[in-house]
Amino acid sequence: MKIAIIGYGKMGREIEKVAQMREHEICGRFTSEGINQEQLAQAHAAIEFTHAAAAVDNIRSCLALGVPVAVGTTGWYDQYETLAEETRQKGGSLLCASNFSLGVNLFFALNERLAALLAPYPQYKPAISETHHLQKKDAPSGTAIQLAQQALQHLDHYQNWSLVEGPQSPPPGHLPIAAHREADVPGTHQVRYDSAIDSLQIEHQAHNRQGFALGSVLAAEYIATRKGVFTMKDVINI
Numbered sequence: 001m002k003i004a005i006i007g008y009g010k011m012g013r014e015i016e017k018v019a020q021m022r023e024h025e026i027c028g029r030f031t032s033e034g035i036n037q038e039q040l041a042q043a044h045a046a047i048e049f050t051h052a053a054a055a056v057d058n059i060r061s062c063l064a065l066g067v068p069v070a071v072g073t074t075g076w077y078d079q080y081e082t083l084a085e086e087t088r089q090k091g092g093s094l095l096c097a098s099n100f101s102l103g104v105n106l107f108f109a110l111n112e113r114l115a116a117l118l119a120p121y122p123q124y125k126p127a128i129s130e131t132h133h134l135q136k137k138d139a140p141s142g143t144a145i146q147l148a149q150q151a152l153q154h155l156d157h158y159q160n161w162s163l164v165e166g167p168q169s170p171p172p173g174h175l176p177i178a179a180h181r182e183a184d185v186p187g188t189h190q191v192r193y194d195s196a197i198d199s200l201q202i203e204h205q206a207h208n209r210q211g212f213a214l215g216s217v218l219a220a221e222y223i224a225t226r227k228g229v230f231t232m233k234d235v236i237n238i
Contacts (some may be wrong), residue, residue, distance in 0.1 A: 004028035004039065022126050055075075069094055165178070187205075
């Protein structure tokens, strides 16, 4: 099938490699200079990896042309419900993921299960930590926020999450998230529960960008023939 890549940086180039390995044609490679509408219109699906300030307009460009779009950009989710409703009204296809990695999405399932199991035991205090490369703009990562939101659905003694720095403590009733930026780290996420007598921890560590690229291409393949609003849970059938 024909795929348009919106955001042709390091991630976009990795997506291109994976898509071509899976025998897809790249019909458009778009940078911050703008989108060629004629090329985008040829796509059976688009993959969007840019930045928060551009994502909403890029999604709307795809919807206007009837091109299904898989979005890996985070930091714009305050407008997610609006875009989801526009997608439904226009009979389009939208799939958003805070993380396209298949391993991370299995990690999400483990995170939900662990939070549910520990919900009756408030002596276990949760904390989330994420580490990414120096070029990552948003903090905490969308993946860390999703991990926190999943846990909050089960942990009634917590009302929200807060980004903390160093030894800083979160406000009462807030689940802490620590964000670290280091050179050449594709992405590491940890969820930890500490009590006075023991600790539990689950972790996902990405070794390179290929896992994110593969997941985004699988998402594009999934939505190319479907209408509606989807998540990676639909793609990997969890």
